[in-house]
Amino acid sequence: MTIEWGVYYGQEALMTAMFVAMPLLGTGLVIGIFISVIQAVTSIQEMTLVFIPKIIGTGIMAGVMGGWMMQQLVSFGTNMLLSLNTVGQ
Numbered sequence: 616m617t618i619e620w621g622v623y624y625g626q627e628a629l630m631t632a633m634f635v636a637m638p639l640l641g642t643g644l645v646i647g648i649f650i651s652v653i654q655a656v657t658s659i660q661e662m663t664l665v666f667i668p669k670i671i672g673t674g675i676m677a678g679v680m681g682g683w684m685m686q687q688l689v690s691f692g693t694n695m696l697l698s699l700n701t702v703g704q
């Protein structure tokens with residue numbers, strides 16, 4: 616395996632991790648900003664108020680996007696395992 620192949624597979628690993636994590640992190644970000652705006656408007660400064668909606672939203676998103684996320688991870692793993700026969704060449 617050459618340096619180019621190593622860099623390519625490293626890049627693929629990082630991109631797969633980013634795409635798989637993006638729906639959950641994006642949901643947490645949107646809910647966090649929404650709750651922060653509501654807290655600023657109503658002058659409620661409770662720090663723990665944002666955790667329950669984030670947990671619920673992230674759980675719902677994991678349920679909705681879980682199949683797609685698993686498909687991406689399995690596809691990446693399969694491609695990595697199938698490329699093992701080219702490592703020695």
